[in-house]
Amino acid sequence: MLTVCPELTDHELNALFEASWPEHQPTSFAPVLSHSLAWVAAHRGNQLVGFVNLATDGGAHAFVLDTTVRPDARRRGLGVRLVRAGAEEARARGARWLHVDYEPRLEGFYQRCGFRPTAAGLLRL
Template identity: 60%
Template sequence: SAAWGAPAPRDFSPILSRSLAHIGAYHDNQLVGFVNVAWDGGVHAFILDTSVHPDKRRQGIATRLVREAMRVARERGAEWLHVDFEPHLTGFYRACGFRPTKAGIIKLV
């Protein structure tokens, strides 16, 4: 919740139970980073919710999380790894090896 500026922790168990993987980074037994790898049940996996505690940013944690997500997704049969991100994260994801694609999104609620 500190990474997202959320007031209270949220129950992620329904989301994580459907994930291909979820990866955490810890410091002194405290969760300081997280990434969720969702998938379509086939060859496409999706990085969601890459997060690092504000006090631990700019130390390579997010890069290591994304690389581990790539490794695990490949190991579990995914052939493609997708990620959507805000414009200010373009440099980060390009440095991780992602290339730009055209995509669309619609807000349902």
């Protein structure tokens, strides 16, 4: 089940990220979510199995961050559903443009979500 901006604990989010990203280190998500336009979560029973965060510039632009699906829930369309639900929520909250940065191997996934490639720049800080 997908829900928009549910209350999520650090324990839930860290468990999802640890299962999904081998190098994840436990962190507090409150500072991140406090700057978010919205987020969408997917639960299977009581377990958090998917998450996407939508950051904002406070104006017309929103940004997809941290698209995450547990490995045992992947390849079933959940990630696409999360991103599309996030896009609809961003639109409902006034965003006119939705941006995402991704590695080349994820281009097909984000195309299925409705994104088209654009030129962009990135500076690692």
